[in-house]
Amino acid sequence: MSRVSPTVRTTANLAGVAILLVFAFPVYWMVSTSFQTRAEIRAPEPTWHPFGGSLDNYRRLFTDGDGFTDALRTSLSVTLLTVVVALLFAFLAALAVSRFRFRGRKSFVVVLLLVQMIPTEGLFISQYKMLESADLTNTVIGLTVLYVAAVLPFTIWTLRGFVAGLPVDLEEAAMVDGCTRTGAFFRITFPLLAPGLVATGVFGFIQAWNEFTVGLVVMTRQDSKTLPVWLSTFTDVNRGADWGAVMAGSTLIAIPVIVFFLLVQGRMVGGLTSGAVKG
Known part of the structure; x- marks a missing residue:
């Protein structure tokens, strides 16, 4: 060399x-x-x-801005629920696609890629009508359903590559040593999937935390706005944008994402590289 x-x-x-x-x-x-x-x-x-x-800009967020606490609570609730639910369903789907052979398996994988190509703006009307008919507008559950649907395709695709990279022989060897199939999975395979789960969890966290357009359409009440939507209240047609408050709010909104990323960055790198090259 x-x-x-x-x-x-x-x-x-x-x-x-x-x-x-x-x-x-x-x-x-x-x-x-x-x-x-x-x-x-x-x-x-x-x-x-x-x-x-x-620190005037930061003080103005809490004095002039109406509903920062409510927006923070809504964003945290929606984001955490999105990550947990998306990882659960994506994990089961990735296992099914990677470990089992069934009719329509390849078509399912292709559909995942096609769903990613649909622009979010093209689904606004149908999404709003769906939530309105179920009386789920301006609710954490309703917004979480939409976020999970948006995050799932990429999450399944990433986890599929990571699960496919783990040899089945590991579970079979554990079963020979006396473990049940369930015990072999949770003792051997599941810990090895942690980097992939972390990588996809970070993606879901960032997407749900920073999402604006869907939250703007679905969460119309002042007390139900997410943080990005709440931050838009500092722009006014007549007075213009209060850039100091907007930048201060953006800084505060970015802190949880940075902290979360720093906590899991080691496992995230391993998960992204493994999921990208295997499968």
Whole structure:
């Protein structure tokens, strides 16, 4: 194997740093703007650092913003329910597709990919009519049903690849040693699936936590809004957008996702790579 020259290595490192800065700059700008005053935000010359800023934007979220606590409760409830329910159904479906041979198995996998291509906006009317007929608009259960339906195709597809990468011989060996089929699965196979479950769980968490358009259509009452929809109340046609409050709210909304990702990043990387190359 030929060694990589120092010049090539240095160039690759510099390119990686440049890409990192490009992706990190919007996050930095959001956090920096959240600490700036309205005068600084609207000034012709941008303020590149938040030093000497104030917490007025964050205070305004709780004083001018109506329903932050309700929106936080709704987002947490919907997101956690979505992750749990989606992982449960996706796990069972991935096992069925990967371990069993049945009529329509390949068609089922193809349908999963086709469902991903349907734009969300094309389903608004039918989704709203469905929830309205069941009296589930402005409810956590109703929004959770829609989020689970949106998350399931990708979740099943990812878990399918990961389950297919685990040899059945592991369970058979455990059964030879005296385990039942159920015991062999939960003692041997299930722990090995943890990285895949974490990877797909992170995807479901981020999608449900940050989703805006479906929540805007389904959750119309002020006390039932999710955090992204609640944040849109800081934009007004006459006064314009309160960018300080919007950036402060966006920063607060991003914190749970960052914390959750940091807690599971090790298992997430393993799950994504295994699920992407096997199956």
